[in-house]
Amino acid sequence: MAREYAKHCPASPMKNSLLVTAAILLIIQAASCQRVRVETEVEAYPTESVDLRCQFVDGGNTKLTQVSWIWEPTEGQRDNIAVFHPTYGESFPESPFSGRVRFIKGTLTSPSITITSLKMADAGRYTCEYATYPSGNEQGTTNLVMLAKPKNSASPVVVQASTSGKPVVVAQCEAADSKPAATIKWMGAVGGTENTTSVKGPDGTVTVRSEYLIVPTPEDNGKEVTCIISQRTQDKPQTFPMKLAVEYPPTVSIVGYDNNWYIGRTDAVLTCQATGNPAPTTVTWTVMSGPMPDTVQINANKLIVRKVDEAVNTTFVCEVKNRLGVSKHQVTTAVIEQRKITAGPSTAGIIGGTIGVVLFLLAIVSAVIILVRKRKQNAVNGDGPPKHKPPPPVKAGSSTEMLNKPVTDSVLTETQPFSNVYYETSGEPVTDLDACDDDDDNTVGGGAANGGGPAVLEDSIQYADVDDTLNDEALPPYSDADDHHVDQPPSAAVARGESFVSAAMYV
Known part of the structure; x- marks a missing residue:
């Protein structure tokens, strides 16, 4: 509002000068008041004590004459409660503080x-x-704030289940005689509303009361609501959990009848289950067809048939009472000639568990069988590692290899299965010239002349016996160093330590 007023009513030069003068006077007064050092605000509690400190600083040439403490409970009221004079000493005028105030030093x-x-x-x-000379009186003011811790309490309110649909008070919470006033909040899962009021006391304290309201039903009985009280003097909010107390007439049900009351059955039991608030006080069993059968025994809320016969082929009634009313429930029992065979839940559970274990074991056995068969199949197909150590490789491109090579590869391939002998295609073969036999005439292949390899020619001759066509085939002609054709291959006998080169072969 001051800003709006300033917009519409601009200040005149004279008003501006007055404002500046007032500001200067306030600054001078504040500078002088700063010499009286006090605490701005002090908090205290009833029945306790409080120290109000005061000190004059930077006296300089100022002469202190007297000091007084003045109490202002309300605006416009001033009472002297303590006076000190350097010559006459301490003085405590009659006041509400008489006998309760004193100087510390x-x-x-x-x-x-x-x-x-x-x-x-x-x-x-x-x-x-x-009181000073020559500047006059100087002062400092402390505001004493009296705090009062609240007296907190909470309790549920016993109510009856509502039939009118109107909300009623089911719990209340109070923070009494506190200063400043406390705040109250509610927490609950029943969807209620709250009503809070506050009342001020003659000594400045405040009492806050809050009520929690719902439309009570039997289902609300025992549910929990919480009152939370917060106040300046408390370190943390105080909580009051409460269980609602909703009264209602009893509700009744009969359990235990399984439609299998056969003649001769023993100890068949019916149970009368009842709930209510307050708790039911009496439970009564009756029979609609007349007096209670002789084979029936009553034990509180249980009806026990010692032996089933035609007499219990009737209707049993259970009646329950509490302070608010009476409730009944009935069940009609039918007696049969023979027992009904039914699989109980425990038997079904055992059978189901057994079947599950058997299926699990079968799955494991099947997996093992499949794994074993796969390994056997891999072994038959030759997918596994070689079972025989391969012989030393034959040097590729040598004349000895050409001599020992079968004449007709196509025939051998079609008539003789491949051998399982493995040959390496890389690496330089090792030639053992010392392995040559002295009897060269009896040696068809092998030794030094064959590079230390197996007698391939013998194998070729053996293969040739399989097919008669090989007997008619002649070895290719050979030529000597002068290009003359010869019928026999060069001698395989070579001096030890010497090397040889095969002559050219005509194909």
Whole structure:
């Protein structure tokens, strides 16, 4: 509003000068007041004590004459409660603080006081005022705030289940005689509403009350609501969990009849189950067809048939009472000639568990069988590692290899299965010239002449016996060094340590 007023009513030059003068005077007064050092605000509690400190600093040439403590409980009221004079000493005028106030040191420069047995009515402004020369009176003011811890309480309210649909108070919470006023909140899963009021006391305290309202039903009985009280003097909010107390007439049900009451069955039991608030006080069993059969025994809320016969082929009634009303429930029993065979839940569970274990074991056995068969199949197909150590390789491109090579490869391939002998195609073969036999005439292949390899020619001759066509085939002609054709291949006998080169072969 001040801003709006300033917009419509601009200040005149004279008003501006007055404002500046007032500001200067306030600054000068504040500078002078700073020499009286006090605490701005002090908090205290009833029945306790409080120290109000005051000190005059930077006296300089200022002469201190007297110091007084003035109490202002309300605006416009000022009462002297303590005076100190350097010559006449301490003085405590008649006031509400008589006998409860004293100086801590009793000096002009430090005239702090202590007030004991505090009351809520002691709250107010306390001014430490100096009489000085030549500047006059100087002062400092402390605001004493009296705090009161609340007296917290909470309790459920016993109600009856509502039939009108109107909400009623089911719980209440109170924070009494607190200063400042407390705040109350509710938490609950029943969807209620709250109503909070506050009342001020004569000593400045406040009492806050809050009520929790719902439309009560039997299902709400025993449900929990929580009252939460927060206040300045508390370290943390205080909580009050409460269980609702909703009263309602009893509800009744009969359990235990399984439609299998056969003649001769023993100890058949019916149970009358009842709930209510307050708890049911009486349970009564009756029979609609007349008197209770002789084979029936009553034990509180249980009806026990010692031996089933035609007499219990009737209707049983259970009646339950509490303070709010009466409720009944009935069941009609039918007696049969023979027992019904039914699989109980325990038997079904055992059978199901057994079947599950058997299926699990069968799955494991099947997996093992499949694994074993796969390994056998791999072994038959030759997918596994070689079972025989391969012989030393024959040097590729040598004349000895050409001599020992079968004449007709196509025939051998078609008539003789491949051997399982493995040959390596890389690496330089090792030639053992010392392995040559002395009897060259009896050696068809092998030894040094064959590079230390197996007698391939013998194998060729053996293969040739399989097919008669091989007998008619002649070895290819050979030529000597002068290009003359010869019928026999060069001698395989070579001096030890010498090397040889096969002659050219015509194909």
